[in-house]
Amino acid sequence: MRFDVYTSLLLSLLLSFVAPVIVGRVAPALAARVLTSAAVVTAAATTWSLVLLVAALLGDAPPVVREAREDGHRLVDPVPEVIGVAAGVALAVVVWRVHRAVHAERCTRRALRRLCAGQPADTELIVAASDVPQAFAIPGRPGRILVTSAMLSALEPGERRVLLAHERAHLAHRHGPLVTAATLAAAANPLLAPVRSAVVFLVERWADEQAAAAVGDRRATARALARAALTAGRARSACALNFTDRAVTRRIAALQASPPPHLWSAAAAVLTLGMLPALLAADATGDLLGLLSGVLT
Amino acid sequence: MAGTGSRGRVERRSAGALESEVLATLWATDRPLTPAEIQAEIDGGLAYNTVHTILKRLFDKGLVLRDADGRRGAYRPAKNAAELTAEAMHEALDRGPDPIAALQQFVTGLSPEEERALRELLAGGGA
Known part of the structure:
Protein backbone atom coordinates (compact mmCIF):
# COMPACT_ATOMS: atom_id res chain seq x y z
CA MET A 1 0.00 0.00 0.00
CA ARG A 2 1.13 3.54 -0.63
CA PHE A 3 -0.21 7.05 -0.53
CA ASP A 4 -0.03 8.51 -3.96
CA VAL A 5 0.26 12.13 -2.95
CA TYR A 6 3.39 12.88 -4.89
CA THR A 7 1.79 11.99 -8.21
CA SER A 8 -0.93 14.57 -7.48
CA LEU A 9 1.73 17.24 -7.08
CA LEU A 10 3.29 16.18 -10.37
CA LEU A 11 -0.14 16.37 -12.03
CA SER A 12 -0.59 19.91 -10.64
CA LEU A 13 2.69 20.90 -12.24
CA LEU A 14 1.62 19.29 -15.50
CA LEU A 15 -1.67 21.24 -15.46
CA SER A 16 0.32 24.44 -14.95
CA PHE A 17 2.47 23.62 -17.98
CA VAL A 18 -0.58 22.79 -20.08
CA ALA A 19 -2.51 25.97 -19.17
CA PRO A 20 -0.38 28.45 -21.19
CA VAL A 21 -0.44 26.05 -24.15
CA ILE A 22 -4.25 25.95 -24.12
CA VAL A 23 -4.49 29.77 -24.00
CA GLY A 24 -4.67 31.04 -27.57
CA ARG A 25 -5.35 27.65 -29.12
CA VAL A 26 -8.80 26.93 -27.69
CA ALA A 27 -11.84 29.24 -27.64
CA PRO A 28 -11.42 31.34 -24.48
CA ALA A 29 -14.87 30.53 -23.05
CA LEU A 30 -14.21 26.78 -23.21
CA ALA A 31 -10.57 27.06 -22.08
CA ALA A 32 -11.42 29.26 -19.07
CA ARG A 33 -14.16 26.88 -17.94
CA VAL A 34 -12.17 23.64 -18.20
CA LEU A 35 -8.98 25.12 -16.71
CA THR A 36 -10.90 26.52 -13.72
CA SER A 37 -12.73 23.22 -13.16
CA ALA A 38 -9.49 21.23 -13.41
CA ALA A 39 -7.71 23.63 -11.05
CA VAL A 40 -10.48 23.52 -8.42
CA VAL A 41 -10.66 19.70 -8.43
CA THR A 42 -6.87 19.38 -8.36
CA ALA A 43 -6.52 21.85 -5.49
CA ALA A 44 -9.21 20.06 -3.50
CA ALA A 45 -7.47 16.73 -4.14
CA THR A 46 -3.98 17.91 -3.14
CA THR A 47 -5.37 19.55 0.01
CA TRP A 48 -7.22 16.36 0.90
CA SER A 49 -4.01 14.40 0.31
CA LEU A 50 -2.28 16.57 2.91
CA VAL A 51 -5.12 15.80 5.32
CA LEU A 52 -4.57 12.08 4.65
CA LEU A 53 -0.86 12.33 5.34
CA VAL A 54 -1.54 14.08 8.63
CA ALA A 55 -4.22 11.51 9.49
CA ALA A 56 -1.72 8.74 8.79
CA LEU A 57 0.63 10.43 11.24
CA LEU A 58 -2.13 10.40 13.84
CA GLY A 59 -2.37 6.68 13.16
CA ASP A 60 1.18 6.49 14.57
CA ALA A 61 0.12 8.28 17.74
CA PRO A 62 1.12 6.37 20.88
CA PRO A 63 -2.41 5.47 22.10
CA VAL A 64 -3.29 4.01 18.73
CA VAL A 65 0.00 2.15 18.51
CA ARG A 66 -0.31 0.81 22.05
CA GLU A 67 -3.84 -0.34 21.47
CA ALA A 68 -2.87 -1.94 18.22
CA ARG A 69 0.03 -3.81 19.85
CA GLU A 70 -2.25 -4.98 22.65
CA ASP A 71 -4.63 -6.32 20.03
CA GLY A 72 -1.73 -8.10 18.40
CA HIS A 73 -1.85 -6.13 15.13
CA ARG A 74 1.28 -5.77 13.12
CA LEU A 75 1.76 -2.11 12.36
CA VAL A 76 2.46 -1.05 8.83
CA ASP A 77 3.64 2.51 8.69
CA PRO A 78 2.70 3.93 5.29
CA VAL A 79 4.04 7.41 5.90
CA PRO A 80 7.40 8.25 7.48
CA GLU A 81 6.95 10.58 10.44
CA VAL A 82 9.02 13.33 8.83
CA ILE A 83 6.69 13.46 5.84
CA GLY A 84 3.63 13.43 8.06
CA VAL A 85 4.95 16.40 10.03
CA ALA A 86 5.90 18.22 6.81
CA ALA A 87 2.38 17.59 5.51
CA GLY A 88 1.00 19.08 8.72
CA VAL A 89 3.05 22.22 8.22
CA ALA A 90 2.03 22.39 4.56
CA LEU A 91 -1.62 21.97 5.52
CA ALA A 92 -1.35 24.85 7.99
CA VAL A 93 0.17 27.02 5.26
CA VAL A 94 -2.63 26.06 2.87
CA VAL A 95 -5.30 26.93 5.43
CA TRP A 96 -3.62 30.29 6.06
CA ARG A 97 -3.30 31.06 2.32
CA VAL A 98 -6.93 30.18 1.57
CA HIS A 99 -8.08 32.21 4.55
CA ARG A 100 -6.07 35.20 3.31
CA ALA A 101 -7.46 34.83 -0.23
CA VAL A 102 -11.05 34.64 1.04
CA HIS A 103 -10.44 37.72 3.17
CA ALA A 104 -9.04 39.64 0.16
CA GLU A 105 -12.06 38.63 -1.94
CA ARG A 106 -14.43 39.84 0.79
CA CYS A 107 -12.62 43.18 1.05
CA THR A 108 -12.85 43.66 -2.70
CA ARG A 109 -16.55 42.80 -2.74
CA ARG A 110 -17.20 45.25 0.07
CA ALA A 111 -15.22 48.02 -1.66
CA LEU A 112 -17.11 47.40 -4.90
CA ARG A 113 -20.48 47.40 -3.16
CA ARG A 114 -19.59 50.75 -1.63
CA LEU A 115 -19.05 52.12 -5.15
CA CYS A 116 -22.62 51.17 -6.04
CA ALA A 117 -24.14 52.82 -2.98
CA GLY A 118 -26.61 55.57 -3.80
CA GLN A 119 -26.90 54.61 -7.46
CA PRO A 120 -30.38 54.19 -9.00
CA ALA A 121 -31.39 50.53 -8.75
CA ASP A 122 -31.88 49.76 -12.44
CA THR A 123 -28.88 51.56 -13.90
CA GLU A 124 -26.12 49.57 -15.54
CA LEU A 125 -23.46 52.24 -16.05
CA ILE A 126 -21.86 54.08 -13.13
CA VAL A 127 -19.64 56.98 -14.16
CA ALA A 128 -16.91 58.24 -11.85
CA ALA A 129 -15.83 61.84 -12.50
CA SER A 130 -12.10 61.08 -12.43
CA ASP A 131 -9.03 61.95 -14.52
CA VAL A 132 -7.75 58.40 -14.15
CA PRO A 133 -8.80 56.23 -17.10
CA GLN A 134 -10.42 53.17 -15.55
CA ALA A 135 -13.09 50.67 -16.46
CA PHE A 136 -14.22 47.55 -14.69
CA ALA A 137 -17.23 45.35 -14.08
CA ILE A 138 -18.81 45.10 -10.64
CA PRO A 139 -20.47 41.70 -10.20
CA GLY A 140 -23.68 41.51 -8.19
CA ARG A 141 -27.43 41.84 -8.59
CA PRO A 142 -27.70 43.84 -10.67
CA GLY A 143 -24.19 43.78 -12.09
CA ARG A 144 -22.77 47.21 -12.88
CA ILE A 145 -20.16 48.72 -15.11
CA LEU A 146 -17.95 51.46 -13.67
CA VAL A 147 -16.14 53.71 -16.13
CA THR A 148 -14.36 56.97 -15.38
CA SER A 149 -15.10 60.14 -17.33
CA ALA A 150 -11.46 60.19 -18.49
CA MET A 151 -11.86 56.78 -20.15
CA LEU A 152 -15.18 57.74 -21.78
CA SER A 153 -13.85 60.95 -23.31
CA ALA A 154 -10.72 59.21 -24.64
CA LEU A 155 -12.75 56.75 -26.73
CA GLU A 156 -14.68 57.24 -29.95
CA PRO A 157 -18.42 56.39 -29.99
CA GLY A 158 -17.94 52.91 -31.51
CA GLU A 159 -15.11 52.21 -29.08
CA ARG A 160 -17.27 53.14 -26.12
CA ARG A 161 -19.76 50.54 -27.29
CA VAL A 162 -16.96 47.94 -27.38
CA LEU A 163 -15.93 48.85 -23.84
CA LEU A 164 -19.51 48.54 -22.56
CA ALA A 165 -20.05 45.25 -24.40
CA HIS A 166 -16.77 43.88 -22.96
CA GLU A 167 -17.71 44.71 -19.36
CA ARG A 168 -21.26 43.48 -19.95
CA ALA A 169 -19.82 40.12 -21.05
CA HIS A 170 -17.89 39.87 -17.75
CA LEU A 171 -21.18 40.28 -15.90
CA ALA A 172 -23.35 38.10 -18.14
CA HIS A 173 -20.92 35.16 -18.06
CA ARG A 174 -20.12 35.50 -14.36
CA HIS A 175 -16.39 35.95 -14.86
CA GLY A 176 -16.00 37.30 -11.32
CA PRO A 177 -16.93 34.01 -9.58
CA LEU A 178 -14.87 32.06 -12.16
CA VAL A 179 -11.72 34.04 -11.38
CA THR A 180 -12.45 33.78 -7.64
CA ALA A 181 -12.62 29.99 -7.96
CA ALA A 182 -9.29 29.89 -9.81
CA THR A 183 -7.76 32.24 -7.21
CA LEU A 184 -8.85 30.04 -4.31
CA ALA A 185 -7.51 26.94 -6.11
CA ALA A 186 -4.14 28.65 -6.56
CA ALA A 187 -4.19 29.69 -2.89
CA ALA A 188 -4.75 26.08 -1.81
CA ASN A 189 -2.14 24.74 -4.25
CA PRO A 190 0.54 27.31 -5.19
CA LEU A 191 1.71 25.06 -8.05
CA LEU A 192 -1.51 26.09 -9.83
CA ALA A 193 -0.63 29.81 -9.91
CA PRO A 194 0.04 29.69 -13.70
CA VAL A 195 -3.45 28.21 -14.21
CA ARG A 196 -4.96 31.15 -12.34
CA SER A 197 -3.00 33.63 -14.51
CA ALA A 198 -4.25 31.80 -17.59
CA VAL A 199 -7.86 32.04 -16.41
CA VAL A 200 -7.49 35.77 -15.61
CA PHE A 201 -6.21 36.34 -19.15
CA LEU A 202 -8.81 34.05 -20.72
CA VAL A 203 -11.82 35.85 -19.22
CA GLU A 204 -10.52 39.09 -20.78
CA ARG A 205 -10.17 37.31 -24.13
CA TRP A 206 -13.65 35.82 -23.68
CA ALA A 207 -15.12 39.28 -23.03
CA ASP A 208 -13.21 40.64 -26.06
CA GLU A 209 -14.73 37.95 -28.29
CA GLN A 210 -18.20 38.71 -26.93
CA ALA A 211 -17.68 42.43 -27.52
CA ALA A 212 -16.48 41.75 -31.07
CA ALA A 213 -19.60 39.66 -31.71
CA ALA A 214 -21.84 42.34 -30.19
CA VAL A 215 -20.50 45.19 -32.33
CA GLY A 216 -19.95 42.84 -35.26
CA ASP A 217 -16.41 44.03 -35.95
CA ARG A 218 -13.18 42.42 -34.67
CA ARG A 219 -10.95 45.21 -36.02
CA ALA A 220 -12.98 47.92 -34.28
CA THR A 221 -12.75 45.88 -31.08
CA ALA A 222 -8.96 45.65 -31.43
CA ARG A 223 -8.74 49.41 -32.01
CA ALA A 224 -10.88 50.13 -28.94
CA LEU A 225 -8.51 48.01 -26.84
CA ALA A 226 -5.48 49.79 -28.31
CA ARG A 227 -6.90 53.23 -27.59
CA ALA A 228 -7.94 52.30 -24.04
CA ALA A 229 -4.50 50.79 -23.37
CA LEU A 230 -2.72 53.88 -24.69
CA THR A 231 -4.92 56.18 -22.62
CA ALA A 232 -4.43 54.15 -19.46
CA GLY A 233 -0.69 53.72 -20.18
CA ARG A 234 -0.11 57.46 -20.43
CA ALA A 235 -1.81 58.05 -17.09
CA ARG A 236 0.15 55.30 -15.42
CA SER A 237 3.65 56.12 -16.76
CA ALA A 238 4.21 58.22 -13.63
CA CYS A 239 4.43 54.99 -11.66
CA ALA A 240 7.51 54.10 -13.74
CA LEU A 241 6.94 50.47 -12.89
CA ASN A 242 7.10 49.53 -16.53
CA PHE A 243 5.72 46.17 -15.64
CA THR A 244 3.70 44.57 -18.37
CA ASP A 245 2.63 41.05 -19.12
CA ARG A 246 1.92 42.01 -22.74
CA ALA A 247 -1.67 41.02 -22.02
CA VAL A 248 -3.25 43.82 -24.05
CA THR A 249 -0.94 43.30 -27.02
CA ARG A 250 -1.73 39.60 -27.01
CA ARG A 251 -5.46 40.32 -26.83
CA ILE A 252 -5.24 42.74 -29.75
CA ALA A 253 -3.23 40.24 -31.79
CA ALA A 254 -5.86 37.58 -31.07
CA LEU A 255 -8.62 39.89 -32.33
CA GLN A 256 -6.70 40.48 -35.55
CA ALA A 257 -6.66 36.73 -36.18
CA SER A 258 -9.74 34.55 -36.54
CA PRO A 259 -11.34 33.29 -33.33
CA PRO A 260 -9.75 30.11 -31.91
CA PRO A 261 -11.76 26.88 -32.38
CA HIS A 262 -13.72 24.97 -29.74
CA LEU A 263 -11.17 22.17 -29.43
CA TRP A 264 -13.21 19.66 -27.47
CA SER A 265 -10.40 17.09 -27.47
CA ALA A 266 -8.02 19.52 -25.74
CA ALA A 267 -10.77 20.48 -23.28
CA ALA A 268 -11.42 16.82 -22.47
CA ALA A 269 -7.68 16.25 -21.95
CA VAL A 270 -7.47 19.15 -19.48
CA LEU A 271 -10.52 17.89 -17.58
CA THR A 272 -9.05 14.38 -17.39
CA LEU A 273 -5.80 15.83 -16.10
CA GLY A 274 -7.79 17.67 -13.46
CA MET A 275 -9.75 14.56 -12.41
CA LEU A 276 -6.72 12.27 -11.97
CA PRO A 277 -5.58 13.77 -8.64
CA ALA A 278 -9.13 13.33 -7.34
CA LEU A 279 -9.06 9.63 -8.27
CA LEU A 280 -5.67 9.22 -6.61
CA ALA A 281 -6.91 11.00 -3.49
CA ALA A 282 -9.99 8.77 -3.36
CA ASP A 283 -7.74 5.72 -3.68
CA ALA A 284 -5.46 6.96 -0.90
CA THR A 285 -8.50 7.62 1.30
CA GLY A 286 -9.58 4.02 0.87
CA ASP A 287 -6.07 2.83 1.78
CA LEU A 288 -5.96 4.96 4.92
CA LEU A 289 -9.42 3.91 6.06
CA GLY A 290 -8.41 0.30 5.54
CA LEU A 291 -5.26 0.82 7.57
CA LEU A 292 -6.96 2.64 10.40
CA SER A 293 -9.82 0.18 10.66
CA GLY A 294 -7.26 -2.61 10.65
CA VAL A 295 -5.45 -0.97 13.54
CA LEU A 296 -8.38 0.25 15.57
CA THR A 297 -10.72 -2.75 15.51
CA MET B 1 -19.36 32.87 -29.02
CA ALA B 2 -20.16 34.03 -32.53
CA GLY B 3 -16.96 35.89 -33.29
CA THR B 4 -17.44 36.45 -36.98
CA GLY B 5 -15.61 39.39 -38.37
CA SER B 6 -18.45 40.55 -40.53
CA ARG B 7 -19.60 44.10 -40.13
CA GLY B 8 -23.18 45.02 -39.40
CA ARG B 9 -24.20 42.03 -37.33
CA VAL B 10 -25.01 44.26 -34.41
CA GLU B 11 -26.83 42.86 -31.41
CA ARG B 12 -30.24 44.16 -30.47
CA ARG B 13 -29.46 46.33 -27.50
CA SER B 14 -31.64 46.26 -24.40
CA ALA B 15 -33.13 49.39 -22.86
CA GLY B 16 -30.52 49.26 -20.08
CA ALA B 17 -27.69 49.02 -22.59
CA LEU B 18 -29.05 51.95 -24.60
CA GLU B 19 -29.30 53.99 -21.45
CA SER B 20 -25.64 53.25 -20.70
CA GLU B 21 -24.67 54.27 -24.20
CA VAL B 22 -26.50 57.60 -24.06
CA LEU B 23 -25.08 58.37 -20.62
CA ALA B 24 -21.56 57.44 -21.82
CA THR B 25 -21.99 59.75 -24.82
CA LEU B 26 -22.97 62.67 -22.61
CA TRP B 27 -19.97 62.07 -20.33
CA ALA B 28 -17.60 61.80 -23.27
CA THR B 29 -18.56 65.22 -24.61
CA ASP B 30 -17.55 68.49 -22.95
CA ARG B 31 -20.64 70.49 -23.94
CA PRO B 32 -24.36 69.78 -23.42
CA LEU B 33 -25.99 67.78 -26.22
CA THR B 34 -29.48 67.86 -27.71
CA PRO B 35 -31.28 64.56 -28.44
CA ALA B 36 -30.57 65.09 -32.16
CA GLU B 37 -26.85 65.50 -31.49
CA ILE B 38 -26.82 62.36 -29.35
CA GLN B 39 -28.68 60.49 -32.09
CA ALA B 40 -26.00 61.53 -34.59
CA GLU B 41 -23.17 60.60 -32.21
CA ILE B 42 -24.47 57.07 -31.56
CA ASP B 43 -24.14 55.37 -34.92
CA GLY B 44 -26.60 52.62 -34.18
CA GLY B 45 -29.61 53.84 -36.12
CA LEU B 46 -31.54 54.86 -33.00
CA ALA B 47 -34.88 56.57 -33.53
CA TYR B 48 -35.15 60.13 -32.26
CA ASN B 49 -38.06 59.13 -30.05
CA THR B 50 -35.99 56.36 -28.47
CA VAL B 51 -33.21 58.79 -27.60
CA HIS B 52 -35.80 61.13 -26.14
CA THR B 53 -37.35 58.40 -23.99
CA ILE B 54 -33.93 57.31 -22.72
CA LEU B 55 -33.02 60.89 -21.83
CA LYS B 56 -36.25 61.31 -19.92
CA ARG B 57 -35.55 58.15 -17.95
CA LEU B 58 -32.00 59.31 -17.15
CA PHE B 59 -33.41 62.69 -16.10
CA ASP B 60 -35.96 61.04 -13.79
CA LYS B 61 -33.13 59.10 -12.14
CA GLY B 62 -31.22 62.32 -11.59
CA LEU B 63 -28.32 61.20 -13.76
CA VAL B 64 -28.60 64.03 -16.32
CA LEU B 65 -29.60 67.71 -16.19
CA ARG B 66 -31.90 69.37 -18.74
CA ASP B 67 -31.62 72.80 -20.36
CA ALA B 68 -27.97 72.83 -19.34
CA ASP B 69 -25.86 75.99 -19.69
CA GLY B 70 -28.88 77.98 -20.88
CA ARG B 71 -29.24 75.76 -23.93
CA ARG B 72 -32.88 74.72 -24.21
CA GLY B 73 -33.41 71.02 -24.79
CA ALA B 74 -29.75 70.20 -24.24
CA TYR B 75 -28.60 67.65 -21.68
CA ARG B 76 -25.43 67.21 -19.66
CA PRO B 77 -24.51 64.60 -17.03
CA ALA B 78 -25.06 65.32 -13.32
CA LYS B 79 -21.64 65.63 -11.69
Missing part, protein backbone atom coordinates in the same frame (compact mmCIF):
# COMPACT_ATOMS: atom_id res chain seq x y z
CA ASN B 80 -22.27 65.32 -7.94
CA ALA B 81 -22.87 61.59 -7.61
CA ALA B 82 -20.08 60.89 -10.10
CA GLU B 83 -17.61 62.87 -8.01
CA LEU B 84 -18.57 60.94 -4.90
CA THR B 85 -18.13 57.69 -6.84
CA ALA B 86 -14.69 58.85 -8.00
CA GLU B 87 -13.69 59.57 -4.41
CA ALA B 88 -14.82 56.14 -3.28
CA MET B 89 -13.03 54.53 -6.24
CA HIS B 90 -9.72 56.24 -5.53
CA GLU B 91 -10.03 55.29 -1.89
CA ALA B 92 -10.54 51.64 -2.89
CA LEU B 93 -7.65 51.73 -5.37
CA ASP B 94 -5.27 53.39 -2.91
CA ARG B 95 -5.92 50.82 -0.25
CA GLY B 96 -3.55 48.32 -1.79
CA PRO B 97 -2.76 46.06 -4.70
CA ASP B 98 -5.34 43.42 -3.80
CA PRO B 99 -8.52 45.32 -4.73
CA ILE B 100 -6.94 46.68 -7.92
CA ALA B 101 -5.94 43.23 -9.09
CA ALA B 102 -9.41 41.92 -8.43
CA LEU B 103 -11.20 44.74 -10.20
CA GLN B 104 -10.73 43.14 -13.62
CA GLN B 105 -9.59 46.26 -15.36
CA PHE B 106 -10.32 46.69 -19.03
CA VAL B 107 -6.63 47.11 -19.86
CA THR B 108 -3.28 46.73 -18.07
CA GLY B 109 0.14 48.38 -18.47
CA LEU B 110 2.22 48.77 -21.63
CA SER B 111 5.92 48.68 -22.44
CA PRO B 112 7.35 51.45 -24.70
CA GLU B 113 7.59 49.20 -27.76
CA GLU B 114 4.06 47.93 -27.24
CA GLU B 115 2.91 51.54 -27.06
CA ARG B 116 4.59 52.25 -30.40
CA ALA B 117 2.91 49.23 -32.00
CA LEU B 118 -0.51 50.28 -30.74
CA ARG B 119 -0.07 53.82 -32.06
CA GLU B 120 0.77 52.39 -35.46
CA LEU B 121 -2.34 50.22 -35.34
CA LEU B 122 -4.57 53.21 -34.61
CA ALA B 123 -2.86 55.42 -37.21
CA GLY B 124 -2.98 52.67 -39.84
CA GLY B 125 -6.73 52.18 -39.61
CA GLY B 126 -7.57 55.87 -39.98
CA ALA B 127 -8.84 56.72 -36.52
